[in-house]
Amino acid sequence: MTSDAVPGTSEPFDPADVTWTPVSRRLIGARLTVTAIWLTPVLLLTVLLAVLVGGAWLWVFPALVVVLGAWIAWVVRRQVGAIAYAERADDLLVRRGIVFRSLVVVPYGRMQYVDVNAGPLARRFGIASVQLHTASPATSASIDGLPPREAARLRDRMASRGEARLAGL
Structure with missing residues (x-):
């Protein structure tokens, strides 16, 4: 019996050694x-x-x-319980979905810019969204439901990591 599993991962939507951060309830x-x-x-x-x-x-x-x-x-x-993200050394992981699950891996070196958005309803509930833009629309990702301070922290961290990875090219 052969295994197609990648060493170090337990399954496609839950890589090993990853600590997931859930979004705000x-x-x-x-x-x-x-x-x-x-x-x-x-x-x-x-x-x-x-x-x-x-x-x-x-x-x-x-x-x-x-x-x-x-x-x-x-x-x-x-x-909402299924949405989470994880920061790793070289990329950001965003997972979502119950029936139709998805895991988006955004390499820091591919990020072009990071947006933080909060409309009137989001501000009323004390949440914001972080949108990560890359050269390829297929690898862009969005994380909804973050507390504003966490959204700002994530924006700054992703932007600085993206710049550091681009500078190393």
């Missing part, structure tokens, strides 16, 4: 707020339709909206 509240902003008008319209028309069967639609909201809340909690 406040990202759950931000994503659920966006969900509520979209689903509340739909719920109100379906309830209004059921009341005005008077058909008992029309109450199925508001119930479906509530079930959809509960399912989204469950999925968002799991999705």
Whole structure:
């Protein structure tokens, strides 16, 4: 029996000797707020339709909206729990996903610039996003749900590591 495993790794989405840093759980509240902003008008319209028309069967639609909201809340909690990043000597790892998992490895020497973003809702929840840009769009990565201080620290660290790696070329 042959093994295609790379020495030193336990599986593709969880390399050995990597300490993962999870994102802030406040990202759950931000994503659920966006969900509520979209689903509340739909719920109100379906309830209004059921009341005005008077058909008992029309109450199925508001119930479906509530079930959809509960399912989204469950999925968002799991999705946010699956997002993490790890800084290594030569690259940054970003993993996400439950069903469709992904692991992005961004070499510091390939980074062109690093953005930190926080819209009004993100600022309200005390979180920010770090966007890493490389020469190839396929290796660019984003980390949502970071506390602002951690986002600024990560931005500065990634920028300095990227410059150091480029200077060594």
